[in-house]
Amino acid sequence: MNFEDMDFEQELRNTLQRKEPAKGFAERVINQAQQSRRPQRLRRFAPLLIAASLLTGVFGVVRYEEHRKGERAKEQLMLALRITAKTLDTVERKLRQ
Amino acid sequence: MVYSIGWHFLRDRSVAEDLAQDVFLGLHRNMGGIESPAHLTNWLRQAMTRRCIDWSRRSAQKSRVSLEAVKEPSEPARHGDPFVSGQIVRAMAHLPERSRMMVVLRYQEDLDPNEIAELLSVPVGTVKSTLHRALGVMRARLARIRNGASPK
Numbered sequence: 001m002n003f004e005d006m007d008f009e010q011e012l013r014n015t016l017q018r019k020e021p022a023k024g025f026a027e028r029v030i031n032q033a034q035q036s037r038r039p040q041r042l043r044r045f046a047p048l049l050i051a052a053s054l055l056t057g058v059f060g061v062v063r064y065e066e067h068r069k070g071e072r073a074k075e076q077l078m079l080a081l082r083i084t085a086k087t088l089d090t091v092e093r094k095l096r097q
Numbered sequence: 098m099v100y101s102i103g104w105h106f107l108r109d110r111s112v113a114e115d116l117a118q119d120v121f122l123g124l125h126r127n128m129g130g131i132e133s134p135a136h137l138t139n140w141l142r143q144a145m146t147r148r149c150i151d152w153s154r155r156s157a158q159k160s161r162v163s164l165e166a167v168k169e170p171s172e173p174a175r176h177g178d179p180f181v182s183g184q185i186v187r188a189m190a191h192l193p194e195r196s197r198m199m200v201v202l203r204y205q206e207d208l209d210p211n212e213i214a215e216l217l218s219v220p221v222g223t224v225k226s227t228l229h230r231a232l233g234v235m236r237a238r239l240a241r242i243r244n245g246a247s248p249k
Binding site: 008009011012013014015016017018019020021022025028029032033036 | 098100101104105110113114117118121122125126178181182185186200201204205207232235236239
């Protein structure tokens, strides 16, 4: 082999021909890409999830407030009835006397 | 193209595949920024080139050992002399990182010095002089082998 006569640049091109990766490389990349997409998908729906959580929370607060108002009204009614009953008792007693 | 740059630069199949995979995942994340097929090709070449040089610098000692211990190519070149190819691979292994990458980009990717300069962000004159020097060093090494002398 005469290195002086050879077309060195052509030999370089021959040596540096493109090589393909091992079989299954593309599948591995696609799998990795899909795995890395999962959190992104969640991130995409994050505003919706947050909004849903907030709405649930707001409805919860509203419902609790209504429940509390109802309880208070009930207590007031009971008190009023008790007072009324007491008043009626007093009136009745006075009438008997 | 992407894997092949890594393979010819590092001569390590598994590292070349890891880096190529990393490049494609990076592309997947940045797909929105790709404007044309030419931009895509350039993006892939640049990303792989940077990763290869970074990896090589990070593991300089290890990389030098593995490249010096490089064997004859397991798959002989489709054209040309397998013995010459083996000697070229060994001669390339002794080139500095940037010179080696320029040789890969010039003779694998068939890029001209202007394109290589743009890809590596260096002046065109630097690419031309580096390639000229690298080829001279490799030729001299092959000539010493031909004359039966020690390659170094």
